Structures are given as structure tokens and as C-alpha cells.
Amino acid sequence: MFTSLSNKGSRPDRARASAPAAAMSLSGIRRILLISLFAALTALGGWIRIPFVPVPLTMQTLFVYLSGMWLGKTAGFASQVVYLAAGLAGLPVFSAGGGPAYVLHPTFGYLVGFPCAAWVLGALFEKAARPGSRRMLLWAGAGSVLIILGTGMLGLYANLNWISGRPVSFTQVLWTGFVVFLPGECIKFILAAVLYRRLRNAFHCDGDGFE
Amino acid sequence: MMMTVSQFSLGRYFETGSPVHRLDPRTKLSSFFVLMLFILFIHNLYSLLIFMAFIAGVCIFARLPLRLLLVNIRPFWFLFLITFFLQAFLAPSSTPTGNFWNNIHFSVQGVESGLFYVARIVLLLSAASLLTLTTSPMSLTDAMEKILKPFKNIGIHAHEIAMMISISMRFIPILLDEALRIQRAQQSRGARFDGNLIQRTRSLIPLLVPLFISAFRRAHHLALAMEARCYRGDEGRTHFEELRFRRQDAVACFFMLFACVPVLFLQ
Numbered sequence: 269m270f271t272s273l274s275n276k277g278s279r280p281d282r283a284r285a286s287a288p289a290a291a292m293s294l295s296g297i298r299r300i301l302l303i304s305l306f307a308a309l310t311a312l313g314g315w316i317r318i319p320f321v322p323v324p325l326t327m328q329t330l331f332v333y334l335s336g337m338w339l340g341k342t343a344g345f346a347s348q349v350v351y352l353a354a355g356l357a358g359l360p361v362f363s364a365g366g367g368p369a370y371v372l373h374p375t376f377g378y379l380v381g382f383p384c385a386a387w388v389l390g391a392l393f394e395k396a397a398r399p400g401s402r403r404m405l406l407w408a409g410a411g412s413v414l415i416i417l418g419t420g421m422l423g424l425y426a427n428l429n430w431i432s433g434r435p436v437s438f439t440q441v442l443w444t445g446f447v448v449f450l451p452g453e454c455i456k457f458i459l460a461a462v463l464y465r466r467l468r469n470a471f472h473c474d475g476d477g478f479e
Numbered sequence: 480m481m482m483t484v485s486q487f488s489l490g491r492y493f494e495t496g497s498p499v500h501r502l503d504p505r506t507k508l509s510s511f512f513v514l515m516l517f518i519l520f521i522h523n524l525y526s527l528l529i530f531m532a533f534i535a536g537v538c539i540f541a542r543l544p545l546r547l548l549l550v551n552i553r554p555f556w557f558l559f560l561i562t563f564f565l566q567a568f569l570a571p572s573s574t575p576t577g578n579f580w581n582n583i584h585f586s587v588q589g590v591e592s593g594l595f596y597v598a599r600i601v602l603l604l605s606a607a608s609l610l611t612l613t614t615s616p617m618s619l620t621d622a623m624e625k626i627l628k629p630f631k632n633i634g635i636h637a638h639e640i641a642m643m644i645s646i647s648m649r650f651i652p653i654l655l656d657e658a659l660r661i662q663r664a665q666q667s668r669g670a671r672f673d674g675n676l677i678q679r680t681r682s683l684i685p686l687l688v689p690l691f692i693s694a695f696r697r698a699h700h701l702a703l704a705m706e707a708r709c710y711r712g713d714e715g716r717t718h719f720e721e722l723r724f725r726r727q728d729a730v731a732c733f734f735m736l737f738a739c740v741p742v743l744f745l746q
Contacts, residue, residue, distance in 0.1 A: 296712065297705050301698040304643040308650035309694065312658065318679050325676075327683070350643045357619045358492065358611035359648055367551075368511065369607030372600065374558060428561065436565075455680055466688050471695075 299343060306335040306347035307354065310382070311361035325452045326363065329416060332382045333460035336389025336412065337399075338467070344386035352379060377423015381416035388412055409457040417453060421445040492615040498727060499541035499613050504622035506728040510735045511610045517739050518603050526742040527598055533738040534605050541613050551608035552601060559597050566593030620644050625722055638713035646701075654694060661689050 313328035336344040355361045356368050362379065370376055392408045393399045424445040428436045494500065499507075514530070521527055538545060567589040611619070620641040627637035665685050666672070672682045 297710060298698075298702045300639060300643055301646065301702050301705075304646035305650060305694055305698045307643065307647040308654055311647070311651050312654050315655065316658070316683070318676070318683075325680075346643075350640060350647060353620075353623070353640060354616075354644045354647060357623065357644065358614070358616045359644075361651070367607050367611040368515075369552075369555075369604045372558070372603060373555065427558075428565075455676070459680055459683065462684065463687055463691070466684070467691055470688065470692060 302339060303343050303347040303350060306331060306339060306344070307350040310335065310348065310351045311354070311359075314361070314363050325456070327456070328363075329382070329385075329453060330456045330460050330463075332386055332416070333389060333409075333412060333457055334463060336386035337393050337460065337464045339386075339390060340394050341387045341390030344390035345383045348383035348386045352383065355379070372427070374424050374427045375420065377426070378416060378420030380423060381419035384419060385412040385415040388415060405461045409454070409461070413450070413453045413457055417446050417449055420449075493543060493547060493612045495542040497540065497542045497613075499537060499731075501727070502613075502731055503722055503724055503728045504614050504618040505625060505722060506724070506731055507610055507614050508619065508622045508626065510732065511606060513735065513739065514606050515603065517742055518599065518606065521599065521742060523745060524595070526745050527595070527602065529738055529742055529745075530602055531598075533734075534602065534609065537609055538605075541609070543609075543612055547612060548605050548608055551612070552604040555600070555604060558600060562596050562600060563593040566590075566596055616648070617645065621718075621722065638716075650694075650697075653697065654690070657693055658686065658690050661686055661693075665689075 310328060310331040313331045314326050316327040318325040332348060335347045338344070339347060351361065355370060358367045362370055362373075363375070370379075389408055389412045392404070392411070396404050398404070421441055425436065425438065425441045428441070517526075518530060521530070535545075538548060567586075614622075624637040624641040627635055627640075631637065662672070670682065670685050672679065674682070
């Protein structure tokens with residue numbers, strides 16, 4: 269299915285005319301729906317997982333990256349905020365459930381990083397002259413992966429130190445909360461970039477994702 | 480290999496039709512935040528016991544089985560374990576030396592403070608679970624919408640956020656269904672979802688591209704349907720059930736303060 273779709277937009281001029289960050293120009297309802305769609309996809313990503321040592325790879329952050337790339341900074345940020353708000357309101361969309369108590373979960377820091385990463389990616393993709401070029405993807409990828417893992421690591425550190433009430437050294441947290449997840453995140457970002465290009469070519473309209 | 484839908488109970492709404500369930504969600508949400516603040520700052524045993532009694536009282540009044548609360552806080556066992564062992568075996572009095580293992584020693588004081596911290600976290604978690612067990616997610620978003628309404632001027636569009644939460648909630652089962660269907664369709668065309676890590680990651684592409692395309696199409700149709708019904712955001716929109724602050728809400732707030740005031744003096 270996708271091969272026939274991706275062939276359509278392989279000409280460079282057509283690829284250029286379909287920059288998806290144009291989602292910004294969408295009218296109210298369409299924008300609201302796209303934001304909710306990406307929030308739902310982020311929740312869904314938690315259930316798509318590849319078994320992998322030492323931690324299974326879930327596709328959650330894949331959709332975080334894509335929401336930033338596809339929706340731009342404001343809408344991408346909003347989609348992740350909606351995802352967080354839905355989880356905190358008690359919908360079981362986080363990896364261990366939901367509810368306001370999740371703020372105390374050791375992994376909450378990673379969730380806080382989602383909207384930040386989406387915003388930064390969206391800002392980069394809106395500004396770039398040629399979004400999706402290799403060089404730009406490299407910088408954007410490094411930035412967003414660092415944001416998610418960085419906030420996650422800080423969250424873990426804060427959780428252990430202030431909620432558990434006992435200091436843990438920074439290097440220990442760096443190892444267990446950052447380094448372990450780094451390869452998985454890089455793979456997911458690459459996958460997100462590949463998907464972004466495929467989808468951009470598949471929708472050869474003005475790129476809002478609507479035909 | 481994938482698409483494992485696990486069972487969730489954390490944060491699930493549990494209907495019993497009790498007076499607590501029928502309270503205005505705004506009352507429950509704001510008392511939850513007050514309670515959370517108080518619990519975060521307690522440092523003695525008596526205040527802990529007062530709040531435990533309060534939570535247990537609410538639980539009985541809401542006709543919730545205590546087992547449900549325990550199921551709700553189970554995913555956090557890891558946090559309890561870490562908290563307890565860090566408190567119990569790394570006694571606060573010991574001066575840190577170069578070797579980590581030198582600092583480990585058992586003390587009664589440490590065990591006591593470990594139990595205290597674990598009890599405090601249990602309290603926080605049960606307060607949060609009580610909120611979501613007695614309030615459906617939709618009425619919670621309603622309450623959030625009403626509370627956040629005055630902040631429209633600083634760019635928080637409460638109605639839009641509440642709307643997006645309810646739409647995305649309805650998207651999730653549809654997308655999950657769709658993803659499973661696409662997975663089977665691609666398998667029947669000979670797609671493989673195994674192999675090493677790189678192959679498995681690549682195998683997600685024929686799954687995700689059609690998923691995105693069908694998801695965008697659904698969003699498009701929904702947009703058309705909403706436009707056809709003249710959706711214009713929150714202007715002039717009414718609710719099926721208007722939230723009202725009634726006498727039982729005032730009583731609930733009174734009980735809440737009744738539990739909090741002695742704690743203030745005990746500090």
C-alpha cells in the first residue's frame with residue numbers, strides 16, 4: 269500500500285510543495301482534531317512494543333517526534349499537553365495507568381519531556397528552509413532525544429531524592445535513566461524521520477493531512 | 480511480537496452511586512489538591528494517622544472496597560521498595576565515605592523513618608486513586624474546564640482542551656482496532672514482524688504508514704461531520720448536566736477542613 273503512495277511524490281518539487289508544518293494554517297476544527305489524533309496516537313504508542321534488552325522499546329516517543337514534525341510547535345505541544353492532561357485526569361493512557369498520582373511515578377519526568385520535545389522539533393521544522401534534510405534531522409534528533417531523556421533523568425533524580433527522601437548520586441541516575449534508553453530513542457527518531465518523509469510524499473496536497 | 484493490550488485498573492472509575500460519587504467534581508478536585516498539599520508537608524505520626532482515618536472514612540462513605548485502593552497503588556511497589564530501603568539502611572547519621580558499602584548499616588530509627596515515608600506515599604496515592612475512583616474522567620475534564628475558564632485571557636482555552644481530551648479518548652479504541660487490522664492485512668500479504676532489532680523496527684513502517692493515512696482520513700470525516708453540525712467552540716454551548724455547588728458539597732468541604740485544621744496545629 270505504502271509503496272504506491274510514496275512513489276507519487278518522489279519528484280523534489282512536489283515533495284517541497286507538501287511541507288506538513290502548514291498544519292498551522294488549519295481552521296479551528298481541523299486543528300483540534302489533528303491535535304486529538306496525535307494525542308491518541310501517543311497513547312496508542314505505549315501498546316506497540318518491541319521486546320528488547322534491557323528495556324522493551326515502546327513506540328510512544330515515536331509519535332511525540334512525529335507530532336512535532338507534522339503539526340508544528342504550537343499544535344505539537346498542545347497534542348502532548350492533551351495526552352498528559354488525559355492521563356492525569358484518570359484515563360489509563362500512561363504505561364502504568366493514569367490519574368493524578370502519576371506525578372509521583374519515577375518515570376513522570378519523561379512524560380514532562382514530551383511536550384517540550386514536540387515544541388522544539390516543531391519550531392525547528394517550521395523555521396527550516398528544507399525540513400527533512402539530513403543535516404537538519406541530525407540536529408533536531410539530537411535535540412529532542414536529549415530533551416526527553418534529560419527531563420526524564422532529572423525527574424528520576426528529583427523523585428528519588430525528594431519523594432523517597434534520600435540522595436542518590438547523579439552518575440547513578442545518569443546511567444540508569446539516560447544511557448540505557450539512548451540507543452532505543454535514536455532508533456525511534458530515525459524511524460520517525462523515515463515515516464515523516466514517506467507521509468509527506470504520500471500526501472501531495474497542501475500537507476495538512478486532509479485530502 | 481507487539482500490540483500487547485494489558486489490563487489496567489489504575490485510575491479507573493468505579494460506580495457505586497454513593498454520595499461521594501454524586502458530589503460536584505469541582506469540590507472533589509479542589510479538596511484533592513488541598514489534601515495533597517497537606518500530606519506533602521506532614522512530618523509527624525499523629526497527622527499521618529488523622530489523614531489515614533480521613534481517607535478510610537471517605538472510602539467507606541463512598542462504598543468502595545478497600546481492595547480496590549490496594550490494586551490502584553500496586554504499580555508503585557517499586558517506589559515503596561526504594562524508599563524503604565534507602566531510608567532503613569542508609570541511616571541519616573552516617574557520614575558519607577568514599578566506599579558506598581561502608582555506609583550501609585541497619586538502624587531502628589532508619590526502619591521507622593522508612594515506614595513513615597512509605598506510609599506518606601501510600602496516603603498520597605490513595606488520595607489520588609479515591610479522586611479517580613469516584614469521579615469519571617469526563618466529569619473531571621468538565622470540572623477542569625470550569626475551573627480553568629477564567630484563564631482564557633492568558634491563552635488557556637479550557638473548552639478546547641476538554642474537547643480534545645474527549646475526542647482523543649474516543650480515537651484510541653478505533654486506532655487500536657485499525658492497527659490490529661492493518662497488522663493482519665500486512666501479514667496476509669507476507670509481511671514479517673520478526674527478526675533482529677533493525678528488521679523489527681523496519682517492519683513497523685508498513686504498519687504505521689497505512690495507520691497514519693487512515694487516521695487522517697477519519698479525522699477529516701469527523702471534521703466534516705462537526706462542521707455540518709455547526710460546531711463553533713464554546714460560544715453558546717450548553718451542557719446536559721450543569722455543575723452546581725450544593726449543600727452536600729459544603730458539608731464535604733467542612734469535613735475536609737475538619738481533618739486539616741488539627742494537622743496545622745500539630746506541626
